[in-house]
Amino acid sequence: MTLIAYYSKTGNTRRFVDKLGQSAVEITPGLTLEQPFVLVTPTYNFGQVPLEVTEFLYRNGDHLTAVIGAGNRVWGANYARAGRLVSEQYNVPLLGEIELAGTTQETENIRERLRLLDD
Numbered sequence: 098m099t100l101i102a103y104y105s106k107t108g109n110t111r112r113f114v115d116k117l118g119q120s121a122v123e124i125t126p127g128l129t130l131e132q133p134f135v136l137v138t139p140t141y142n143f144g145q146v147p148l149e150v151t152e153f154l155y156r157n158g159d160h161l162t163a164v165i166g167a168g169n170r171v172w173g174a175n176y177a178r179a180g181r182l183v184s185e186q187y188n189v190p191l192l193g194e195i196e197l198a199g200t201t202q203e204t205e206n207i208r209e210r211l212r213l214l215d216d
């Protein structure tokens with residue numbers, strides 16, 4: 098199973114990743130990964146990728162294999178936009194989008210897509 102790297106400021110993304118039940122690392126300043134990983138990133142500040150994630154990808158983006166975007170639907174067109182931005186910029190597949198800590202259905206869908214990555 099691919100390693101998951103995630104950023105979480107208020108805990109929603111962390112709770113989602115915990116539900117997936119596979120190896121994961123939280124993005125902290127200066128984190129360097131030497132292996133492939135799937136990124137899970139929330140969206141902040143009007144549809145933006147969090148600065149901490151941008152900085153992390155600047156150093157580790159070569160190992161990025163796929164991305165999952167998170168957000169809150171109240172943000173309309175900017176909902177979970179960080180995932181779409183990273184997918185375009187790094188040319189990796191967007192595995193899906195989740196709201197807050199993810200519904201049961203969203204979580205199952207992502208789990209299945211992560212499994213398919215290993216085939």
Ligand SMILES: Cc1cc2nc3c(=O)[nH]c(=O)nc-3n(C[C@H](O)[C@H](O)[C@H](O)COP(=O)(O)O)c2cc1C
Nearest residue numbers: 105106107108109110139142144168169172176177
């Ligand atoms: C200041 C602020 C700005 C936000 N901007 C967006 C946004 O543009 N798009 C979106 O989908 N969600 C937005 N959100 C919602 C967060 O992405 C959502 O709460 C997410 O689950 C936070 O993840 P975390 O708890 O792991 O930090 C915003 C939340 C805050 C507090």
